Amino acid sequence: MTNSESVLAAAPVQPARSDRLTTQLDIVRSAGARRVLAVLRLATGFIFLWAFLDKAFGLGYSTPAERAWISGGTPSRGFLLGDAVVGPLKPVFASIASPASDVLFMLGMLGIGLAVMLGIGLRVSAVAGTVVLLLMYLAEWPIGLGAGSTNPIVNYHVIYALSLIVIAVLHAGDTWGAGRPWKRLGIVQRAPWLI
Structure with a gap:
């Protein structure tokens, strides 16, 4: 074997696009660790889904039945105009309280919760959820x-x-979720940010 042949033999081969997606599935190899991540995913997704369910139907945990969204309640306005919002940004948050903020908040909670629990669209869910959480933090x-x-x-x-x-x-959607079949969809293969 010549020197140039040994260099070529040692060079890594760039996998095809679909192989790269498959390779990404193997980031966490331990079955136990994958199950722990799946439990974390399900618990985190349920936090968002529960926020939607409680505010939509007034299940009595943070939202009484009379303030439920289906009864005419205002989920985001109730928070943004209430005593929970404090600090120097209170006027900014009060200014965005509207019927549109109620709809966007509720759709966000439902979408993030379902996507995370199903294990699909985790990149989009992570960005959207982080933005919502950052705004609530502020x-x-x-x-x-x-x-x-x-x-x-x-x-x-x-x-x-x-x-x-x-x-x-x-x-984490690949274990106990629909992450693997989701990644095989043509639209996801063409737009990997949907993973």
Whole structure:
């Protein structure tokens, strides 16, 4: 074997597009770790789905029946105009409270919750969920005395956002979810950001 042949033999071969998607499935090789990630995915997805269900139907946990969305309640306006929003950005959040913010918030909670629980569209869900959580973090203004949080830097919004990012990066939808068949769809193969 000549020197140039040995260099070529040692060079990595760039996999085809579909092979690259398959290779990404093997990021976490331990079956136990994949199951733990699947449980994290299901729990995180349920946080968003539960927020939708409780606010839509007034299940009595954070939303009483009389304030349910189906009874004319205002899920985002109730939060944005209520006592939960504190700090210097309160006027900004009050200005975006509208019927449109109610619809967008509820569709966001439903979409993120279902996608994460199903294990599909995790990149989009991670970005959308992180944006929602960042806005809620800022609305509750965790910094300073009288803040809406007991920790000025890391609260549950940050932990949930990090969970969404980990779930997406490590392809947690492939275990106990529809992630693998989702990735085989033609539209997802052509637009990998939909993974």
